[in-house]
Amino acid sequence: QVQLQESGPGLVKPSQTLSLTCTVSGGSISSATYYWTWIRQPAGKGLEWIGRIYTSGSTSYNPSLTSRVTMSLDTSKNQFSLKLSSVTAADTAVYYCARACSNGNCAATWGQGTLVTVSS
């Protein structure tokens, strides 16, 4: 049973870069052809897809965030990560990492989420 756990700073200053890591247990991120994805949810609001990364390392991002987002894999640590640059208060949200469905178009297994607040 694959499990995912987000980690990273809970507070980021405006204009800085938000960095989160998702640690995968119960399976290797490089042993199967899956997409790994990030989704966020501002308090009291809906879900927003940030982007996904394939086990090959290829990525696709939400067009509204693509200029600020970078995703990467670290197969040695069985982790994948998210970097979001030039953050503002609008980036304050719970950030979830997830393993996508086999077709890559849905999130089958989710982490518990981590709250990131952007404030000075």
Place this chain on the structure above:
Amino acid sequence: QSVLTQPPSASGTPGQRVTISCSGSRSNIGSNSLYWYQQLPGTAPKLLFYMSNQRPSGVPDRFSGSKSGTSASLAISGLRSEDEADYYCASWDDSLSGWVFGGGTKLTVL
């Protein structure tokens, strides 16, 4: 403003059948599978339906999904108090080349 449109709220009494709608366009629901997620209070979302009408193991058959054209719906029969949650629809959008979500529907069991 979400790409997919859902009613913000829905309600029903225990035992009733309720439906939640999701409306999109040709570039998303009209040409791709539709997915439903359930988010219980204070928890991460959980995949409820994939490929429009397939339930992952563990999801009760009280839940059913359907899609027609650019719209879809989630039906819950035999409503229970533990079904009180937020429900989100989602799909791939060919124009945006990414996942899109509905704004979510808060289901209240009266």
